Amino acid sequence: MTAVIADNLPAFVIIVPLFAGVVLPVFARRQRLVEGLVVLAEAAGLAGVGFLAYIVFTHRGTDWVYQMGGWPAPWGIELTVNSLAVFFLFAVMAVSLPIALFTMGNLKDEVGSNKRTARFYTLFLLLVGSLAGMALANDLFNTYVLVEVATLSCCGLVSSRGTPRAAEAAFTYLVLATLASSLVVIGIGFIYVTTGHLNMGFASQGLAQAWQDRPHVVWLAISFVLVGFGLKSALFPLHVWLPDAHSSAPSPASAVLSGLAVKGYMICLLKFLYVVFGPALMKEFSVDRILVLAGMAAIICGAVMALPQDDLKRRLAFSTVSQVGYIYLGFGLMDENGLAGALFYLASHAAIKSTLFLSAGAMIASAGKKKISEMAGIGRKMPLTAAAFTAASLGLIGIPMFSGFIGKWYLIAGSLDTGDFLPTVIIIAGSVLCAAYLFPVIRAMWFETPQKAKQESTVQQECKTAVQHAAEHMPAGPGVPREVRVKDPGAAQKLALILLTAVIFVLGVVPGPFIELARSAAAELLMLR
């Protein structure tokens, strides 16, 4: 039994979340069981990824190519377990487990009704399974199918609250994401037409020849794929759908969408560009420069657009646009340090943005206020949540000891290696802007006193005291306004926030093994080895 699992582990890592997601609605009435199953599936996934990482570390230099159903490569479908896949799988599982923990017990308040929670978990697990698949798949069409599964689950998650605002955001997202999928599938079609292969390795060999014979078709393929995945992962001029979609989703969904889903499409694009087209073709078509320019524009414009947002979740969503820019900038540098930095930054941003969205969600749910200007003094009432938010903000800005610093350090090293100093300046300017849009939130949370009490006129206060007086003497009924106590969320939520903050600290203080894994993934992609 264990041998069967160990031999087919790459397939199990994908199948377990997908299967659990499909089975869950059967138990929809038993809330505890559903939550337990979700956490169990996530934990099993994490354990599986841990074992895969062990295998990759012990067999350094050789990828584990798993053949689905035992069919060899040009006919069968392959899953490749290499450093890149393991790195991204680790990020997915280590971030989605705390998010699943966070949803235990309080998901009903987020999505509206008990009936919707099972649906939410189904979509969540389908998304996690398809992200795991994107990391491992070595087949163009499988990647497309997994991307579609992820896209539909994302749209479902966005609309899971059921408000008309969410439905509108989900429809816009669905239209643009499907447009992107069509672009991707036609790009894959061009690759298949010119090479006759859907396996990434064989397609890559075929493209080297096809580029000599039919350069225009290859050019079309690369541009369709670039725009398609760029639209899906909110690369700067194509980010229009993101703020609405991510801010109108329930908070755990925002965390998984901003933290993980966007990264999945980026990993797909990375594999298409580096593994299928190859670094030489990328240089030939200046894709690297396009990525660097779009990344720099994203860093600055995303941060500038985040500044005037008063809605906390919208500000965080615009911040995602900016942070996506850093990762694309690193992808475009085509340098070992830069690429390793981009991958590390991807994992670090996954943990940081999930923490930010989850703690913001807890504060919004507890205080009932969405605006930053109304959050004054909330840090004293919810110290742990606010502390997690603060730690994650410092990480996003790139203060040493937090994970964002290491990522930015390697990105700057990479941009200096290429001899172009403009990206370096933009990275540092982006950090300053990031501080400019996050520090006001922290200041409001910890150092400002609530203004409402001062503004209230004496008449209103008198009314209030009268109401309170009446409430004390009357039995509490539905008509009596009850003061909601603002406090930290429950134990599972606290544990989730502590786990995520611990991930940010661990990545920032002992980045050694992770940066090592990212570097070996970068070396694989750049074919230095």
Add this chain to the structure above:
Amino acid sequence: MKTLLEKLIVNYPYFFAMVLFSIGVMTVLTRSNLFKKLLGINIMGSAGYILFIAAGNIRGGTDPILHQSDPGTVYVNPLPSALMLTGIVVSVSVTAFALSLIIRLYKEYGTTDARRIARMRNEVTKSDSSDRG
């Protein structure tokens, strides 16, 4: 050396796929009616199907069933058709989901026009903030 026109005539399925795709993209991006946007998505999908299936077609080829008596027969490549079956499934689920969202929006706003929905939503948010202020 073949002229461009000859190339187009020989490869007409690809040409039509691209024309269909452009029509689809134009519909999605320029129409404000949600149903028309959805139709545009489906037209784009059809372009993808045509591209793949045309790539699998071999002129004069038969259905891909192995005849042991005549091993030299030319077959149509069955793989793209199989792939597009998956593509159609994806497209159907996208359509179903989008229709459910449109119903939700129509129940709320009484229209399926994206611009009018955006205007009504902005008015609601404005009145919300003025109430609070």
